Amino acid sequence: MTHTQRAAALDAADPLAPHRDEFLLDAAPAVTSYLDGNSLGRPLTATPAALDTFLRQEWGGRLIQGWTEGPHGGWMDWPTQLGDQIGRVALGAAAGQTVVADSTTVLFYKLVRAAAAAGHAEGRDEIVCDTDNFPTDRFVLEGIAAETGLTLRWIETDPASGITPDQVRAAVGPRTALATFSHVAYRSGHLADAAAITRVVHDAGALVLFDLSHSAGSVELELDAWGVDLAVGCCYKYLNGGPGAPAFAYLATRHQGTHPQALRQPVQGWMGHADPFAMGQGYQPDPGIRQLISGTPPIVAMVPVRVGLDQLERAGIAAVRAKSTALTTFALDLADDLLAPHGVTVATPREPEARGGHITLRRSDFRDVTAELWTRGVVPDFRTPDGIRLGLAPLSTSFTEVLHGVLALQEIVEATR
Structure with missing residues (x-):
């Protein structure tokens, strides 16, 4: 043949x-x-029509009322609504753990800072990452280390083979607050053993964060089953959300609200408040996944994301x-x-x-x-x-x-x- x-x-x-x-x-x-x-x-092909409908009927037709009403519910609920859909169709994550907001870089920063703060409270002052991780992840980590005094422990990885559980095991320890890696290496396409790496990191008493930008919508993920703590990823690759589409973040339920392992992200904006319209003094984070939202969500940019997710769910x-x-x-x-x-x-x-x-x-x-x-x-x-x-x-x-x-x-x- x-x-x-x-x-x-x-x-x-x-x-x-x-x-x-x-x-x-x-x-x-x-x-x-x-x-x-x-x-x-x-x-x-459905994206232009969806955008036109949104512009004419939802934004143009409802104006400010669109925040609380509409065919998909009010815009206030879109970050968690689309987050739940991503969790369901692409991440292996139960509802209430994924949110759509910001860019991958911003969400990565929020989660790393939250994990680092939790680790600091336990006397942990190191973050483990590999040298061939995606540049934005490495750059954010360098910035966080500079502003907090944390130590970065780098794992030298072969771009053709990617990060392995044995390499992680040799790098993590009692000082590790967080270990973070890409699930699929951006350069080589190597698929990391996320389940095994998560076990290794947890055995060291630390948290694990995976960048799923080259995974979501292409490979099967089981974040809940693997026990992953944190994850981020973009929506403009295999999810077809368009250039500059908002990203998603996953925060396991055990790290939310009043749970003993709860984390608190550092960018305290009004949309992440427990009652955004209270307009009162003092910040009280939402007890659920909404705590990861800071400013007004990019609603228009979420329209193509919804179209892409609907297709993935059907497939x-x-x-x-x-x-x-x-x-x-x-x-x-x-x-x-x-x-x-x-x-x-x-x-x-x-x-x-x-x-x-x-x-x-x-x-x-x-x-x-x-x-x-x-x-x-x-x-x-x-x-x-x-x-x-x-x-x-x-x-x-x-x-x-x-x-x-x-x-x-x-x-x-x-x-x-």
């Missing part, structure tokens, strides 16, 4: 293929192969994960057959259970090759120093699209070797 025949057969047998028609595929006619869904998902995360594994397997097979003879290597784990929804290919000239691919309508992305990432979004990416992109890459590397 040729690669073309295999791609066609996989597309024909794909139970998620009808969902591809729900995307605005014709909006970018010059793009013939979009392989960057792990950076920015495509818009859905089912198990089916999405199955196709994600099939897509990455197909891409790796193509890389071995078509690209390896031209000096291209793979920086992503071969085992399906050890990788997320994207694969990374390496060659020294891939920065220039990426630019050439873009001129041909093939859109992956580049990550320093020498990696091209193929981000394969299961709901919008076809196997034929993957083949088209890899064939274009093969043509370029053959000519430039």
Whole structure:
């Protein structure tokens, strides 16, 4: 069977293929192969209509009354309403533990500061992280360390293999307040063993926080079952919420309200108050997940997020994960057959259970090759120093699209070797 025949057969047998028609595929006619869904998902055809309805009927029609009434309930409830939906369809989290607000960076800051304060009360003054974690996470940690005097303990990780439970076990101890890692490594696509890492961190008496930005909507998550304490993630990748879409934060019930392990986030805004409209003196945090909200929620930006979540709920995360594994397997097979003879290597784990929804290919000239691919309508992305990432979004990416992109890459590397 040729690669073309295999791609066609996989597309024909794909139970998620009808969902591809729900995307605005014709909006970018010059793009013939979009392989960057792990950076920015495509818009859905339902999104423009949903935004128009919101602008005309909810914002325009109800004006200020929209905060308390509407077809999806009042806007005041959207952060927790969408949070519960994300928890249900993507995170393996029961209601009341997830909220949509702010950006990933801001929510990450809030959760780290809350965890660090709790650790400080117990004489714990270290945060553990790995050197290849996503830059914003590392930068936020550096800033928090500078303002609080906390010590950062770095784990040196191989970008091709990612963080492991054994590495975490060797780094955490009685001084550890928090350990934080990306569940799927942004550079290589390595999928961390979150359950095992959580057990290791808890055995040391510390809290664990996972960045799920490259996980949510692509791999199956079980935050409650794993015992995860804290998590953050964005909504503009596999959840298709659009550029700058608000992020989500997960705070386990045991860390809310008056529970003995309750945390308190540092950005005390009026929307996180137990009674936002009391307008009184003194701050009293909401006893539930709303305590993570600070300022007025980005309501308009939540409209596309709702559309993306509705689609994911219809598709089912198990089916999405199955196709994600099939897509990455197909891409790796193509890389071995078509690209390896031209000096291209793979920086992503071969085992399906050890990788997320994207694969990374390496060659020294891939920065220039990426630019050439873009001129041909093939859109992956580049990550320093020498990696091209193929981000394969299961709901919008076809196997034929993957083949088209890899064939274009093969043509370029053959000519430039």
